[in-house]
Amino acid sequence: MADQQGQHGAGPRESLGYEQARDELLQVVRQLETGGTTLEESLALWERGEELAKVCQRWLDGARARLDAAMAAEEPVEE
Template identity: 45%
Template sequence: MSVDVSEMSFEEALRELEQVVGQLERGEVPLDQSIALYERGAALKKRCEAKLKEAEEKVAKLTLDGDGNPVGTAPLDG
């Protein structure tokens, strides 16, 4: 049974995406399985992109003091 992509961490999704790409590149799977792998790969790619965006937003919210030390977070829209 496959793990639900929406529950995966970035690292888990990336690792599985690399495996999917490898299987597709080798061409050792039947057409029906290739289509399923492609669909799974697309979902994994989307998950990785979402997790990266989430991390970028968190970094963008960090606020620094006069010495450049993190002191908290601020709203992204602020």
């Protein structure tokens, strides 16, 4: 996944693997559900959650493409 970087360039977090991004996304969701944050903090959490969801989706899309390619390579060629 070469393009794991978000537009805001948040540093080393951008090279997260799927599991890391998913775990951080779960933490963000818990914080939002718990409440007790200011509007500004909630908006920042929401934005980070959106970025993390995109990272996860890119990983899943890449995995799906690899599976599809592997399955297509195994299919017999019709003549």
